[in-house]
Amino acid sequence: MNNTFKAIAVGAICVATFAATSNAADWGSIKGRIVVDGTPAKPAPLVVTKDQFCIDKMPVNNSIVVGKDNALENVFVYLRVPAGQKIDINPEYASKEAEPVTLDNNGCEFHPHAVLARIGQTLDIKNSDPVGHNTNVNVLSFNQVIPSNSDAKVKVSTGGALPTEIACNIHPFMKAWILVQDHPYTATTGEDGTFEIKDIPAGKHEFQFWHEAGGYLKNVKLKGGATDKKGRAELNIEAGKTLDLGDIKVPASALK
Amino acid sequence: MRALALVTATAALVGCGKSDPPPFRLNMTNVVAKQIAPEHQQAIANILGAMFGTPDEPIALKETGLDQKKLDMAAGPVWSDKVGAKHGLYRRHCVHCHGISGDGRGPTAAVLNPYPRDYRMGVFKFKSTYTAAEPTNLDLTKTLHEGIPGTAMPSFALLPPDEVAALVEYVKYLSIRGQMERLLEDHASVELNAGDKFDPANDPAVQKLVMQDMLGPIMESWNGAKEQVINPEDASIPPDNRPAKELEASVKAGRELFYGTRANCVKCHGPTALGDGQQDDYDVWNKAINDFFKATDDKIGQIASLKTDLAKAQGDDATQIRQQIVDAQKEFNERHALLSSLLLPRNAIPRNLREGVFRGGRRPIDVFWRISSGIPGTPMPASGPAGEGAQGTLTQKEIWQIVDYVHSLPFEPASLPQKRPINASEVSTGE
Numbered sequence: 001m002n003n004t005f006k007a008i009a010v011g012a013i014c015v016a017t018f019a020a021t022s023n024a025a026d027w028g029s030i031k032g033r034i035v036v037d038g039t040p041a042k043p044a045p046l047v048v049t050k051d052q053f054c055i056d057k058m059p060v061n062n063s064i065v066v067g068k069d070n071a072l073e074n075v076f077v078y079l080r081v082p083a084g085q086k087i088d089i090n091p092e093y094a095s096k097e098a099e100p101v102t103l104d105n106n107g108c109e110f111h112p113h114a115v116l117a118r119i120g121q122t123l124d125i126k127n128s129d130p131v132g133h134n135t136n137v138n139v140l141s142f143n144q145v146i147p148s149n150s151d152a153k154v155k156v157s158t159g160g161a162l163p164t165e166i167a168c169n170i171h172p173f174m175k176a177w178i179l180v181q182d183h184p185y186t187a188t189t190g191e192d193g194t195f196e197i198k199d200i201p202a203g204k205h206e207f208q209f210w211h212e213a214g215g216y217l218k219n220v221k222l223k224g225g226a227t228d229k230k231g232r233a234e235l236n237i238e239a240g241k242t243l244d245l246g247d248i249k250v251p252a253s254a255l256k
Numbered sequence: 257m258r259a260l261a262l263v264t265a266t267a268a269l270v271g272c273g274k275s276d277p278p279p280f281r282l283n284m285t286n287v288v289a290k291q292i293a294p295e296h297q298q299a300i301a302n303i304l305g306a307m308f309g310t311p312d313e314p315i316a317l318k319e320t321g322l323d324q325k326k327l328d329m330a331a332g333p334v335w336s337d338k339v340g341a342k343h344g345l346y347r348r349h350c351v352h353c354h355g356i357s358g359d360g361r362g363p364t365a366a367v368l369n370p371y372p373r374d375y376r377m378g379v380f381k382f383k384s385t386y387t388a389a390e391p392t393n394l395d396l397t398k399t400l401h402e403g404i405p406g407t408a409m410p411s412f413a414l415l416p417p418d419e420v421a422a423l424v425e426y427v428k429y430l431s432i433r434g435q436m437e438r439l440l441e442d443h444a445s446v447e448l449n450a451g452d453k454f455d456p457a458n459d460p461a462v463q464k465l466v467m468q469d470m471l472g473p474i475m476e477s478w479n480g481a482k483e484q485v486i487n488p489e490d491a492s493i494p495p496d497n498r499p500a501k502e503l504e505a506s507v508k509a510g511r512e513l514f515y516g517t518r519a520n521c522v523k524c525h526g527p528t529a530l531g532d533g534q535q536d537d538y539d540v541w542n543k544a545i546n547d548f549f550k551a552t553d554d555k556i557g558q559i560a561s562l563k564t565d566l567a568k569a570q571g572d573d574a575t576q577i578r579q580q581i582v583d584a585q586k587e588f589n590e591r592h593a594l595l596s597s598l599l600l601p602r603n604a605i606p607r608n609l610r611e612g613v614f615r616g617g618r619r620p621i622d623v624f625w626r627i628s629s630g631i632p633g634t635p636m637p638a639s640g641p642a643g644e645g646a647q648g649t650l651t652q653k654e655i656w657q658i659v660d661y662v663h664s665l666p667f668e669p670a671s672l673p674q675k676r677p678i679n680a681s682e683v684s685t686g687e
Contacts, residue, residue, distance in 0.1 A: 005306050005457035041557070050523070050534060083447050084465045132520035134637035138540070141388035143630050143637040145649045147518040152649065154642055158473075161446040169635030170523045172537045219576055229583075230446075253561040256554045 027090055028237035030207070031196035032077075032245030034189050035070040038252030043213070046173040053131045054108035054171055062113045062175070064213045064255050071193025072250060074114040074177070075217070076163050079185035079197065080206045080232060083161075090199035093184040100124040100153065103166070103176065105133040105146060110166060110176035114188040114212075117156045117180045126151040133171065139164040139180055156180055163210060177212050202239035206232050209248075213255040220250055277312040277333075278356045280304065283376065283437060285548050285598065288590045290445035299454035300440045303466060306457070308433045311356050319471055320432055321479065323425055329418075330426035345419055346426050349412065358430030360541070366599055368408045374541050375427060376434025378474070379633040382616030387629045387638050389484035390477050396424045398617070406613040432474055439470040486628055486640065488621075492652035494660070503660065510661025513654055519639055521658070524606040529665055531608040539604045539634040546601035552591040559584050604635050612666030623659045628652075 043061035048054050065073040081087050100122040104111045106129060117123055125135045127146040135152070136143040142154050159180030168174040179186055185205075187195040209217040209231045216231030223245055227233045237243055280301075287297055309315035314331045316324035334344035342348065353372035355362040360374035373380075382399055383391035400420050403411035412420060443465075448454055456463040494506065513519040515527070526532035538546055559581060566577045607615070616622050616631070628640030628648070639655060641648035650658075665671060 005303075005455075005463055041561070083443060084461060084469060130517075132517045132523065134520075134635075136635070136637065141632070142642055143387060143632075143635075144642060145518075145520055145637045145639050147520065147649060150649070152642075152647060154646070161442065169537050169637065170520065170534055172534070172635075219580065251565060253558070253565045256558045256561075 026202045026239045027199045028202050028239055029196060029198045029200060029242040030235065030237060030245065031194065031242055032248050033193045034072045034075045034077075034195070034209075034248045034250060035193055036066050036072050036252050036255070037070075037249040040064050040066065040213075040252040040255040048108070048171075048173055050171060051108070051131045053129065057107040057109075059107060059109045059173065061173075062109070065113070067191045067193065069193075071189070071191065072211070073189055073191055073193065074211065075189040075193075075195070075250075076114060076116075076177075076179050076208070076210045077187045077189065077195045077197070078179065078181065078208050079183065079200060080161075080208045081181075081183060082206075087183050087185070088201045089183060090201075092199050096184065097121060101156070102126060103135070104128055105135065105168065105174075108171055108174060110168075110174060112188070113176050114163070115166065115176060115178040116186045116188060117159075117178060118184055119156055119159055119180060119182040121156045123154050123156050124151055125154070133168045133174070136167045136169055137178060138166075139178060143169070163212070196242075200237045202237050204234055204236050206234050208232050211250070211255065214250065217250055217254060220248060220254075222248060277310065280308075280311060280357045280433070281359075283357075283359065283434075283441070284594055285544065286438070286441050288587070288594060289548055289551065290441050291587060292441060292444045293448070293450050295451075296444040296448055296454055300437065300444060303440060303454075303456060304433060304437055307436065307466075307471075308429070314426075314429060316429075319467060320429075320475060322429055322432075326422040326425035327429055329422040342419065345423055349415075350423065350427075353408065354430075358427070358434060361599075364408075369602070370407055371541070371599060371602070372408070374434075375431040376437060377540060377633070378431045378435040378477075379540060381631045381633055382622075382626075383629075383632075384486060384621075384625050385481055385484040385629065386486060386641075386643050387632055388642065390481045392481045392485060393424055393428075395481075396427055397421070400424065402617060404615050405618075406611075406615050428478065432471075432478065435474045436470060439474075440466075443470075484643075486625060488624060488628075488652045488656075492656060494620075494656055506657050506660040507664045509654075510657035510659070510664075513650070513658050514661055519650060519654070519658060524635065525609055526606070528670075529609045531606040533606055534635070535603055535605055537604050537635045538601060541633065542601040542604070545598055548591070548598070549595070549601065552588065552595065555584055555588040555591065559588065606636075609662055609665045610668070610671035612671075618663075620656075620659050620663070623662055624655055627655050627658055627662075 043063045046059055046061050048059065062074070067073055079087070097118055097120060101115060101117045102124050103115055103126070105127040108129065123137070125146055127133050127148055127150060130148050132145065132147050134143060134145050137154070139160055140154060140156065140158055144152050146152055159182060163177040163179040166176040166178050185197050185200050187197045189195045209220060209227055211217055216229070218227055218229050218231050220227045222233050225233055235243060282297060282301060292300070307315065307317055312332045314327040316322040316327050329343060330345045332344045334348045336342050352362045352364050353368065354360055354375070355365070358375035360372040362372065365372050378390060380391045380395070382404070383395040385391060385395070397420060400412045400423060402413070403409050412423070444454060453459070454462065456466050514521040522533065524533040562577055562581045562584065566574060566581065569577050614623060616626055628638060630636045630638035639648065639650040
């Protein structure tokens, strides 16, 4: 290693460790609601030709889901920890880490469509349908047959900076997205477009906004600024407080 | 005139003798798709150069555990020394399909189906290990030894063992290099902003990131492959000399699984086992190219809708949208410039099991491994466990039963060459 980059590595190699000391009062939260400004293009209807059960279920293209009052569902909002750094984890999250994350094949759709997992958690993949599926989770190099009314469990051990696709190869119209981080400060927007991340270490953090149709949600106006070219914004989390971003408007043209 | 011709001819001859050594090239579809800044492309090339050297002078980095002697034998131009030992084996035997960078884009790639393997994802289809694991040395040696039946990949069984070993080492070298390249691309794309330095030589934190956080897990996976081999329990393995009745019962049970909803083989291999089920999907290599084409198309629509927004916007908003249009147009142009160099993506077509041609080998254990861990990189899922101690969908006994059924398929009457139906009028004229 020493000669590879002809680096002068004499003496102590200074490795950045972020072990900020903290106590119970040093945690804050963030919340908001993401809405679409305008009318996004309708996602192309799914071509479903295999399995009468799936055809009858008429699954829809979930790549852009807009709910009541223009609420945008399935946006990934998460704290971005730069490569090589660590963040303090609130002890509140310890019990949640032991719980499995469930992904259900139901009605020839994945539920949820946007999945969050922490490294170390177990992903429990169920099939509630009367037909067989397979679940291909690329980020985990996992692809297994999941027969009707059964499940398969897989340890989540590899992640990435961005969400990646989950697919069923028997039914290629089935898609979902998974974000794997080694911290719990992640959220997806629900039917009403809202998200909330609790118990974040107080201080300035970079938050990432990402949607499967829009990719990085860039130049989106937030309280006191906007997201950058990579859909990120630095926000200040105050101890004991909740930073309420209110309504965040994503222009319809950002969702292709 | 004549003198000029002579000069040209001489120049051409000199040119032949002194052609530049071929370089490793970056994966340009990734560079464009991930929008990596030119200075970071250079940084990635520099880091890869420092870690892995060049196609003529490869480096067996200590942390990779690769063997420098083997790499030297496989790399570089083709020549033989005085005692007849061969050098430049990769360029002698492999490069015309697999390419200098191991990108599967040698000059013959375009006329082959399937396309030659691109090693740079570190994903290999035919191996003895669990789905997520790398292949063992023995797996790669077997592929070189047997070739891949039904494809353009020939057998190299006639090469001396040390030459095969050198090529296996070089394939691993190109894979590890490609996996590193991918991680460096991701890092540049996600973590770096224009103007940021990316130089491990002058930054210990970056050096740690590259050597430990990136190369570390790649090497763990390669070095741990031998512990990831799927060894079926002795009790599950059917004996070679089974009574015909026993084999028949096993084939029947395998048939039921094949068409049943638990193993669900029928969904892709089809009700006739001709591979005529699900044919709309892609393997990971073709999907990457397909996604590139699709995203390039999407840019056109995106630019159009931004222009609609621009017509309604004013002030700062308009300035911002105008900038977004410029950025999107630039990306579209970069994408478009690459399109003609790409091979058109092909769907993953499930194997026709009635031909008796098994790409990963036809021994019972080969077919067992295909069913148990699936075929990595392709739509074919695993029916066995994802790792030691995990829960598989099928038991080992059931997988052996499917192996028996798959082995029986080419010999079913329906698989044999069909006679032309006898036409009564032809028969009568014949007499």
